[in-house]
Amino acid sequence: MKSRLLGLAFASADLLLELDREGRVAFAAGAGPARGIDPSSAWKGRSLATLLGNDCLGAVTDMLAAMAPGIRSSPIDVSIDWGDGHVRRARLRAFVLPDLAPAVSCALTWEGPAFSLALPQAPEMRDAAGLVDWVHQVMTGPDGRTDLAFDFIDVPGLAGLDDAHRRAAIRIEAALQVASLDGSGAARLAPERFAVVRPADDARDLAADVRDAAAVEGLSVEVSSAHTALSAGVVPGMALKALRFALEGCIRDGAMSRPDVTFADSLRRTMQEAERFRAMVRNREFQLQYQPIVDLGTRATHHFEALARLGGTTGPAATIQMAEALGLIEGFDLAVAEKALAQMRRPGFGLIKVAVNVSGASLATDDYVSGLMRLTSTAPEMRKRLLVEVTETSAITDMEGADERLRALRRAGIRVCLDDFGVGAASYDYLRRLSADTVKIDGTFIGDIATNERSRTLVSHLVETCAALKMTTIAEMIESEEQAKAVMALKVSHGQGWLFGRPTTEPVIAAGSTAPARRMGEVVGWS
Numbered sequence: 001m002k003s004r005l006l007g008l009a010f011a012s013a014d015l016l017l018e019l020d021r022e023g024r025v026a027f028a029a030g031a032g033p034a035r036g037i038d039p040s041s042a043w044k045g046r047s048l049a050t051l052l053g054n055d056c057l058g059a060v061t062d063m064l065a066a067m068a069p070g071i072r073s074s075p076i077d078v079s080i081d082w083g084d085g086h087v088r089r090a091r092l093r094a095f096v097l098p099d100l101a102p103a104v105s106c107a108l109t110w111e112g113p114a115f116s117l118a119l120p121q122a123p124e125m126r127d128a129a130g131l132v133d134w135v136h137q138v139m140t141g142p143d144g145r146t147d148l149a150f151d152f153i154d155v156p157g158l159a160g161l162d163d164a165h166r167r168a169a170i171r172i173e174a175a176l177q178v179a180s181l182d183g184s185g186a187a188r189l190a191p192e193r194f195a196v197v198r199p200a201d202d203a204r205d206l207a208a209d210v211r212d213a214a215a216v217e218g219l220s221v222e223v224s225s226a227h228t229a230l231s232a233g234v235v236p237g238m239a240l241k242a243l244r245f246a247l248e249g250c251i252r253d254g255a256m257s258r259p260d261v262t263f264a265d266s267l268r269r270t271m272q273e274a275e276r277f278r279a280m281v282r283n284r285e286f287q288l289q290y291q292p293i294v295d296l297g298t299r300a301t302h303h304f305e306a307l308a309r310l311g312g313t314t315g316p317a318a319t320i321q322m323a324e325a326l327g328l329i330e331g332f333d334l335a336v337a338e339k340a341l342a343q344m345r346r347p348g349f350g351l352i353k354v355a356v357n358v359s360g361a362s363l364a365t366d367d368y369v370s371g372l373m374r375l376t377s378t379a380p381e382m383r384k385r386l387l388v389e390v391t392e393t394s395a396i397t398d399m400e401g402a403d404e405r406l407r408a409l410r411r412a413g414i415r416v417c418l419d420d421f422g423v424g425a426a427s428y429d430y431l432r433r434l435s436a437d438t439v440k441i442d443g444t445f446i447g448d449i450a451t452n453e454r455s456r457t458l459v460s461h462l463v464e465t466c467a468a469l470k471m472t473t474i475a476e477m478i479e480s481e482e483q484a485k486a487v488m489a490l491k492v493s494h495g496q497g498w499l500f501g502r503p504t505t506e507p508v509i510a511a512g513s514t515a516p517a518r519r520m521g522e523v524v525g526w527s
Contacts, residue, residue, distance in 0.1 A: 443477025
């Protein structure tokens, strides 16, 4: 016994097995592979071969055959299966103590936790969009969880095609689900990238969990992870939308080298930009420029589109996208209309008609329509000189409600245009379900219309459809006479583009325009 215990201490192992001449366990001392397993009684008399997994049986058998007094083997990675479907990996070293020969002592050092041979059954892992929606529900639900942390985890090489990689991926997904909030806050963003949402005070080492799960299938993987906890008080009100916007941005960028920094910085930057946007709208610190839209038959200026310019930029698309996501766009749309109406009231501009953009998000409630009616309440005749262009940058979720609001505008005399037709997935659904007077054909169809038969065919069918629906059409981004002639041949009624005039700080009637003089008491309309 003294020699045995000295051998266990010398090996610095968790468990010592002594094998007789036939390779059966004659003695065992130390920690078993799992709670409730006592090798000193449960394994006594069993052949070591019955405890070893098939992946290591041959190597251990060869090693034991070469043992002799005084020899100490190199370590071998083994798996121990004690018969109930569970396995634990270990490192095994064998040696023969001279006073115990020919018995062979085997020292086992356990590696990682015990695991089941069966693949785990875990809830189906979310995708990126599903994770964003789930986080929103968690933070706005009855419990209003805000004590959250976000982990982005990369496992390079996981997307191998063999069975071991497939099984490892299943085990990794299950391990991350278990670690996530409520067991369902994990997502697979890409074949080798995951995101996990969990309580901010959870100190679990997810990278270690991933490595252990892969090791079950005999794989050694490199894991990189990044952790971001939400700051206290970051989520009330608009900040919740900012969180969602930042999270979506991080999920879209699958090549982030530092997702923790990117996510934290994105959230902070979004909050700062949102506040700047609110201040800009509040103080009306943006400019409008006016681009003419002409009657293609006469080249007379028909009306102008009011284009917002933010902080000297020429393309406010990213800022508008943020404003839509954060619920700030309605105030901006009304501020644009207010500025345009002020321009229309100025002396010398009593004939001009102006189109202003309105985001689909602004049509989610009655507030935009009410605000526009309020802005024109002292001069309701101006409504007949106003057109709203409905953009598809933010999808309309309530088509019936949006259509009723557009009908209210049209009843008041305000014209409605569906903007950028053809560039969004819902364009034809908008045409079918929303009340409008005009359709603006996106410039992507116009660029090659003089040479591309497919573009001409598509535009021709759209013009025919609009004519049948008693709607006029506008082709945008016309830059050459060839394009102008091509769209005229297809019976497009109006055109917009640099050929007819670039945006200017004030509406400028094109030279040679045949715009009629205004008669006393005349109310200018869109005909």
